[in-house]
Amino acid sequence: MKNGKQNSSAGVPIMDAEAIRRALRRIAHEIIERNPRLAQVVLAGIPSHGVEIARRLADSIRAIEKIDIETGIVDVAMHRDDVGTRPELPVVRTSKLPMPLEERTVIIVDDVLYTGRTVRAAMDAINSFGRPARIEFAALIDRGHRELPIRADYVGKNLPTAANEKVRVRIGSANEPDGVWLLKPEAAG
Amino acid sequence: MRIAESTISSTSLNTEPALRWNRKDLVGLRELSVDEISFILETADAFKQVGTREIKKVPALRGKTLVNFFVEPSTRTRTSFELAAFRLSADVINISATSSSLTKGETLKDTARNLEALHADILVLRHSSAGAAQFLANRLKASVINAGDGAHEHPTQALLDLYTIREKRGKIAGLHVVIIGDILFSRVARSNIFGLVKLGARVTLVGPSTLVPREFEKLGVEVSHKIDNVLPSADVVNLLRIQHERQRKEYFPGLSEYTRFFGLTKERAKLLKSDCLIMHPGPINRGVEIDSQVADGLQSVILDQVTNGLAVRMAVLYLCGGIATT
Numbered sequence: 172m173k174n175g176k177q178n179s180s181a182g183v184p185i186m187d188a189e190a191i192r193r194a195l196r197r198i199a200h201e202i203i204e205r206n207p208r209l210a211q212v213v214l215a216g217i218p219s220h221g222v223e224i225a226r227r228l229a230d231s232i233r234a235i236e237k238i239d240i241e242t243g244i245v246d247v248a249m250h251r252d253d254v255g256t257r258p259e260l261p262v263v264r265t266s267k268l269p270m271p272l273e274e275r276t277v278i279i280v281d282d283v284l285y286t287g288r289t290v291r292a293a294m295d296a297i298n299s300f301g302r303p304a305r306i307e308f309a310a311l312i313d314r315g316h317r318e319l320p321i322r323a324d325y326v327g328k329n330l331p332t333a334a335n336e337k338v339r340v341r342i343g344s345a346n347e348p349d350g351v352w353l354l355k356p357e358a359a360g
Numbered sequence: 361m362r363i364a365e366s367t368i369s370s371t372s373l374n375t376e377p378a379l380r381w382n383r384k385d386l387v388g389l390r391e392l393s394v395d396e397i398s399f400i401l402e403t404a405d406a407f408k409q410v411g412t413r414e415i416k417k418v419p420a421l422r423g424k425t426l427v428n429f430f431v432e433p434s435t436r437t438r439t440s441f442e443l444a445a446f447r448l449s450a451d452v453i454n455i456s457a458t459s460s461s462l463t464k465g466e467t468l469k470d471t472a473r474n475l476e477a478l479h480a481d482i483l484v485l486r487h488s489s490a491g492a493a494q495f496l497a498n499r500l501k502a503s504v505i506n507a508g509d510g511a512h513e514h515p516t517q518a519l520l521d522l523y524t525i526r527e528k529r530g531k532i533a534g535l536h537v538v539i540i541g542d543i544l545f546s547r548v549a550r551s552n553i554f555g556l557v558k559l560g561a562r563v564t565l566v567g568p569s570t571l572v573p574r575e576f577e578k579l580g581v582e583v584s585h586k587i588d589n590v591l592p593s594a595d596v597v598n599l600l601r602i603q604h605e606r607q608r609k610e611y612f613p614g615l616s617e618y619t620r621f622f623g624l625t626k627e628r629a630k631l632l633k634s635d636c637l638i639m640h641p642g643p644i645n646r647g648v649e650i651d652s653q654v655a656d657g658l659q660s661v662i663l664d665q666v667t668n669g670l671a672v673r674m675a676v677l678y679l680c681g682g683i684a685t686t
Contacts, residue, residue, distance in 0.1 A: 246406060249420040249448075250418055250419060250420075252419065252422075260679065262403075263403055263420075263678065264406055265406045265409045266406070266410075270412075300414060300415075301414050
């Protein structure tokens with residue numbers, strides 16, 4: 172049974188750098204359209220890809236509306252409900268959100284929406300900082316297979332997948348282009 | 361857990377951590393690598409942030425049971441571990457020497473096995489015998505955290521000292537750290553020496569020759585018996601408590617004489633660089649190893665150490681307690 176590490180070029184290409192750029196620009200427009208009080212919005216990225224995507228959304232919104240949106244980091248590792256049942260301990264990272272959060276709209280930003288458990292943990296983490304007026308969620312990819320009653324408010328691309336497939340996202344790498352790939356399970360496996 | 365795995369791999373591709381934590385126990389700093397020490401300090405950064413939130417509690421160790429097993433008395437270390445466990449949502453039981461069956465002749469191993477039969481997941485042990493934590497770590501499935509064993513090690517104290525230095529000075533390598541006091545009987549000094557030397561600090565031990573023998577030079581540190589020669593080049597001064605309850609007469613002339621030769625008095629503090637940090641693991645003996653004005657002065661980070669101790673202990677409980685059950 173082959174079990175070697177797949178490099179990013181393996182798998183079916185789903186989005187290239189240009190497609191990601193367009194999808195994020197569209198999401199930025201949607202955020203502007205649905206949030207008349209833009210200054211109240213906080214983009215909270217989930218490490219590590221979500222942080223990069225939140226930064227790009229803030230850049231787009233600045234370019235379109237000439238307004239600086241606050242960004243933050245919401246770490247979910249210490250809020251997960253499965254510590255101790257996973258093969259390895261999640262690495263915790265430092266969260267950073269403006270306080271107070273009351274009156275604010277926090278938009279959670281992540282690369283892939285899958286079971287919904289990560290978003291649930293992110294909402295838990297955000298609530299420990301305060302009680303935002305509203306929490307929304309933006310994902311670059313929605314691959315389905317929810318295990319919780321959660322949906323995204325902003326989606327870059329809906330991608331139907333099988334549970335044994337994997338979605339690989341590369342964004343913000345220093346020397347390789349952005350992209351999204353769908354990895355099929357190996358035939359031998 | 362195939363589903364959880366693929367969720368992880370989709371979010372953590374570009375940022376593989378430098379290290380995968382795989383210790384269920386923390387017995388001392390002597391056996392930790394530089395990367396492991398750095399990883400604990402980075403993890404503590406994330407937990408320190410939790411203390412600034414409106415709700416200072418995360419569910420990371422929900423459902424886990426922590427036993428604070430303190431055979432030697434301690435208030436601040438036990439309280440710090442207890443609060444750290446509460447903030448991680450673990451349940452806590454405190455057992456002290458006087459309330460335990462040890463006074464009825466039960467052996468350490470039997471007591472520990474009984475705790476394990478109650479499904480304790482994490483055992484925080486303070487014991488008067490060096491090696492007690494390692495003894496239990498080898499025999500229990502539960503995670504064992506050394507909260508001080510005899511004159512051996514007190515790893516979380518040294519980690520919080522390292523954390524505080526790194527936080528205040530931005531680095532540890534290249535700094536001159538002076539540890540003053542009763543080094544011979546001090547597990548705090550020993551753990552600090554291991555950690556500081558590994559992270560590249562220059563360490564000088566200062567105190568009377570009975571309490572700071574030259575043998576310590578073998579650990580890669582300098583030894584001096586003249587405090588006034590050392591203070592001007594110090595970046596950090598760490599004053600150890602004079603454990604007068606433990607002192608035997610032959611080691612120690614008397615408190616007033618100690619203060620005269622080795623106390624950090626107001627006058628002596630003038631020898632220090634203006635950005636030199638003054639640290640003390642507490643509880644401080646005001647007027648013995650440190651003057652009140654110095655302890656409360658601008659260079660003192662003694663209360664930062666207490667705050668950071670909580671973050672460091674949360675990190676250690678999360679890492680060791682999390683791995684013990686995976």
